[in-house]
Amino acid sequence: MKTIRNMILLIALFLLIPFTPIHASSDVYVEDTYGALSQEEVDELNAYAAQIADQYEFGVYARIIEDSTEQSYDDMTNFIEKYYTDESLGYGNTDNGVLLLITQCSKGGSYQVYIPYCDKQSMFSLDGMDIMDSAARSGLYEHDYYSAIRDYIKEADGLMAYYSENGEHYGSNYDEPADSTPIKKGITFGLPPIIALITVLAQKSKHKTKDIATTAHSYVPGNGVHLTNSRDMFLYESVTRAPIPKHDDNDSSPGGSSFSSSGGMHSGGGHF
Numbered sequence: 023m024k025t026i027r028n029m030i031l032l033i034a035l036f037l038l039i040p041f042t043p044i045h046a047s048s049d050v051y052v053e054d055t056y057g058a059l060s061q062e063e064v065d066e067l068n069a070y071a072a073q074i075a076d077q078y079e080f081g082v083y084a085r086i087i088e089d090s091t092e093q094s095y096d097d098m099t100n101f102i103e104k105y106y107t108d109e110s111l112g113y114g115n116t117d118n119g120v121l122l123l124i125t126q127c128s129k130g131g132s133y134q135v136y137i138p139y140c141d142k143q144s145m146f147s148l149d150g151m152d153i154m155d156s157a158a159r160s161g162l163y164e165h166d167y168y169s170a171i172r173d174y175i176k177e178a179d180g181l182m183a184y185y186s187e188n189g190e191h192y193g194s195n196y197d198e199p200a201d202s203t204p205i206k207k208g209i210t211f212g213l214p215p216i217i218a219l220i221t222v223l224a225q226k227s228k229h230k231t232k233d234i235a236t237t238a239h240s241y242v243p244g245n246g247v248h249l250t251n252s253r254d255m256f257l258y259e260s261v262t263r264a265p266i267p268k269h270d271d272n273d274s275s276p277g278g279s280s281f282s283s284s285g286g287m288h289s290g291g292g293h294f
Contacts, residue, residue, distance in 0.1 A: 052083070056086045058167040074179045081120070083120065089127045089132075098125075101125075120135065121136050122174045124158075135289035146287060150181045150191060
């Protein structure tokens with residue numbers, strides 16, 4: 023009887039516990055399962071990232087992994103989104119965080135910076151994503167993984183500090199401001215055609231012919247036409263242009279950041 027009573031009390035106590043969604047967030051901010059960093063470097067970078075994450079309540083993650091599927095090399099955008107979700111990254115019980123994912127496969131190395139759609143995504147802009155991407159790229163092209171992650175964390179810190187001090191993110195999201203007022207729309211779309219029409223009519227009136235001549239005699243002087251000078255004049259010029267070599271597909275240039283269909287922010291990333 024006593025056992026049954028204890029079980030009832032235990033069940034009642036369990037029911038009183040508030041049910042809240044549990045987010046298995048990771049407090050391991052820097053991890054290298056590929057073996058590009060020493061343990062001392064991992065510990066130092068992890069402590070640096072943890073300090074910034076706690077200050078802004080926003081996880082700053084970096085991972086170096088081996089991708090046996092090679093999917094990251096062909097489609098890092100989808101790969102990194104799935105990785106972030108599968109690893110349950112995010113500060114506390116939220117998805118708030120930024121991830122620099124560096125992958126290695128038989129094809130080579132790949133990287134990208136990613137921020138999922140989350141509460142504090144507004145601290146960053148596409149310009150900010152470009153900055154973090156550029157910081158990581160500089161080290162990765164030299165195969166200096168430590169510098170790549172350190173500089174990326176430093177830039178993430180700077181961007182969040184800017185937001186904290188100014189109440190807005192640094193840079194822009196490449197969006198042109200929309201003009202919704204009817205008057206301004208009328209000026210924008212209606213005025214140029216009107217001006218063009220007036221200009222054409224004015225030019226036409228200047229060149230209007232009074233009478234139509236049927237022969238060329240009216241335009242020939244009475245004593246005829248005499249050539250006093252002649253010269254060769256080339257009206258057309260042939261120019262050969264050679265394209266300037268661009269970076270190949272293994273390189274990525276700043277300005278490649280964008281929003282994905284899920285609302286996440288992706289840097290341009292690339293291969294190294």
